[in-house]
Amino acid sequence: xxxxxxxxxxxxxxxxxxxxxxxxQEFRKVNLEEALRSVHVALxxxxxxxxxxxxxxxxxxxxxxxxxxxxxxxDSYTLCTKLGRYDLAHFDFSAKRVAESVDVSLHRLGTDxxxxxxxHDIEFVPMQQIVxxxxxxxxxxxxSGKVRFVGISGYPMKAFQFVLAQAELDCVLSYNQYxxxxxxxxxxxxxxxxxxxxxxxxxxxxxxxxxxxxxxPDWLKEPEEVKAAARKAAAHCQSRGVDIAxxxxxxxxxxxxxxxxxxxxxxxxxxRKWSQWAAAPIDETLLREVQDIFAPVKNLGxxxxxxxxx
Numbered sequence: 360x361x362x363x364x365x366x367x368x369x370x371x372x373x374x375x376x377x378x379x380x381x382x383x384q385e386f387r388k389v390n391l392e393e394a395l396r397s398v399h400v401a402l403x404x405x406x407x408x409x410x411x412x413x414x415x416x417x418x419x420x421x422x423x424x425x426x427x428x429x430x431x432x433x434d435s436y437t438l439c440t441k442l443g444r445y446d447l448a449h450f451d452f453s454a455k456r457v458a459e460s461v462d463v464s465l466h467r468l469g470t471d472x473x474x475x476x477x478x479h480d481i482e483f484v485p486m487q488q489i490v491x492x493x494x495x496x497x498x499x500x501x502x503s504g505k506v507r508f509v510g511i512s513g514y515p516m517k518a519f520q521f522v523l524a525q526a527e528l529d530c531v532l533s534y535n536q537y538x539x540x541x542x543x544x545x546x547x548x549x550x551x552x553x554x555x556x557x558x559x560x561x562x563x564x565x566x567x568x569x570x571x572x573x574x575x576p577d578w579l580k581e582p583e584e585v586k587a588a589a590r591k592a593a594a595h596c597q598s599r600g601v602d603i604a605x606x607x608x609x610x611x612x613x614x615x616x617x618x619x620x621x622x623x624x625x626x627x628x629x630x631r632k633w634s635q636w637a638a639a640p641i642d643e644t645l646l647r648e649v650q651d652i653f654a655p656v657k658n659l660g661x662x663x664x665x666x667x668x669x
Contacts, residue, residue: 360405366558378623383416398427404634441479454496482664530558564611
């Protein structure tokens with residue numbers, strides 16, 4: 360798996376990484392063997408940057424990931440977890456909870472240090488607290504050696520810009536905003552991140568199943584015109600004998616300014632397939648045709664979190 364440097368951190372990450380949200384049964388029930396095998400297949404395929412959170416499965420993802428990683432040399436993978444979001448409507452970015460959360464994650468994951476810790480979905484809270492309290496608390500823990508690098512994650516571009524204007528970050532993780540349909544992350548934020556040496560991470564190349572052949576879930580928040588364009592694009596790809604998910608994955612990992620793209624599944628076969636897609640050349644003609652289909656709805660998204668943070 361090809362690798363790129365993460366900003367000024369010195370971390371070298373694979374262009375395609377493993378997202379462990381599915382281990383927390385966020386999308387369907389997962390059995391223990393399936394969960395453990397998914398992690399091992401991801402590592403075997405070179406997806407050795409692993410992203411999780413205490414929010415995923417309300418702790419289950421971290422626990423199962425810790426079991427899966429038991430006995431595997433710690434220097435053979437890079438680990439990212441998050442803090443601040445613990446349930447659908449439970450957020451706590453206080454300094455006290457930061458310290459507790461890091462220690463609980465270390466215990467669940469069975470490790471003595473976390474490579475990256477991100478403030479999770481910051482757009483759901485008044486964000487000045489992230490600048491004034493959460494990040495300083497994380498920096499203090501960083502000095503102890505429990506955490507190597509710190510950053511933020513979220514959906515609205517405004518959330519990143521708010522924090523970047525007031526604080527130093529090692530890296531950021533954006534999701535569903537660098538895809539075949541939506542490139543706002545690269546258009547609006549990546550140039551500034553690069554100029555400041557902040558590490559650039561992307562998640563959600565399939566945009567919550569929008570860019571797959573799977574039935575669209577009821578909880579998908581994208582506008583109806585975006586969903587319609589996606590169905591049209593998927594059908595067009597299918598007529599060319601290509602799964603739109605393959606094109607979506609290849610597009611997201613191709614940008615040299617984005618260090619890694621995180622994709623998650625508790626299905627080992629999906630992970631093997633993604634690894635093969637990552638190694639295959641992208642069909643440039645088909646890409647242009649799909650981008651033309653998405654042109655009328657390009658960069659249309661939804662609001663997430665507090666209205667003032669969008």
